C-alpha cells in the first residue's frame with residue numbers, strides 16, 4: 139500500500155517542455171523520445187516510477203540565488219534577506235511524467251568558501267547538475283567552470299545532465315542582460331549545458347525550468363533502464379547459447395521422465 143499522497147495537480151507533465159534557448163539546449167526534440175513514450179504506455183519503466191529518486195545538485199557562488207530558486211519552485215516563497223546556506227539543504231519534489239510518478243531530490247549547496255568542503259561531500263550520485271550564476275555579476279559566470287569541475291570530480295561526466303542558470307534576471311536591464319547572455323550561451327555550449335535565465339523574485343521561468351529538468355532527467359532515466367534491460371536480455375541469450383547442450387539434456391531428461 140502506498141503511503142504517499144497523490145502528486146500535486148500542478149506537477150503533472152504530459153508533454154516535453156521546450157528549452158529556453160535553442161543555441162544552448164540539451165536536445166531540440168519537441169516531444170519525448172518515442173521509446174520513452176511507449177515504455178510509459180506499456181508500463182515498462184522498471185525502477186523508474188516505483189523506487190527511483192533522481193538527485194539534482196545546485197552549485198554556484200555565494201549569494202547568486204540558489205536557495206531562492208529552490209524556494210520559489212518548491213514553496214512559492216521569496217526572501218529578500220540573505221541567509222547563507224551552511225553546508226547543504228534539500229527538498230523533495232514529486233512529479234508525474236507521462237503518467238509515471240517521478241521524484242526529484244533537489245540539493246541546495248553552500249556557495250561560501252568556508253562551507254564548500256562540507257557541501258562537496260554531497261555532490262556524489264547526481265543525475266543533473268545545476269550551475270548557477272547571477273546575471274548581474276560576470277565574475278560569478280566566470281566561476282561556473284570551476285564549480286562544474288568540482289562537481290564532476292564526484293560524478294560520471296558521461297551520464298550527468300548539465301544546466302547553466304542565470305539568476306536574478308529582474309535586476310538586469312534588457313541591454314545589460316543581452317550582453318551577459320552572449321557570454322553565458324558561450325560558456326553553456328562549451329560545458330555541454332542547457333542555458334536558462336530566471337528570476338526567483340518574479341517567478342519568471344522558474345516552473346518552466348524545473349519542469350524541463352524533471353522531464354529530461356526522467357527521459358534519460360527511462361532510456362538507461364531500457365538499455366539495462368536490453369543488455370540483460372542479450373546476456374540471457376548468450377548464456378542459453380553457451381548452455382545449449384545442457385538445455386538439450388535437460389529437455390531430454392524431462393521428456394524421458396514424463397514418459398516413464
Ligand SMILES: Nc1nc2c(ncn2[C@@H]2O[C@H](COP(=O)(O)OP(=O)(O)OP(=O)(O)O)[C@@H](O)[C@H]2O)c(=O)[nH]1
Nearest residue numbers: 201202203204205206217218220223249306338339
Ligand atoms: N531581486 C532578486 N534578488 C534575488 C533573486 N534571487 C536571489 N536574490 C537575493 O539574493 C540574495 C542571495 O540569495 P540566496 O538564494 O540566498 O543565495 P545563495 O546562492 O543560496 O547563497 P549561498 O547559500 O550563500 O550559497 C538574497 O538577498 C536574495 O533575496 C532574484 O531573482 N531577484
Ligand SMILES: [Mg+2]
Nearest residue numbers: 204205222223
Ligand atoms: Mg543558499
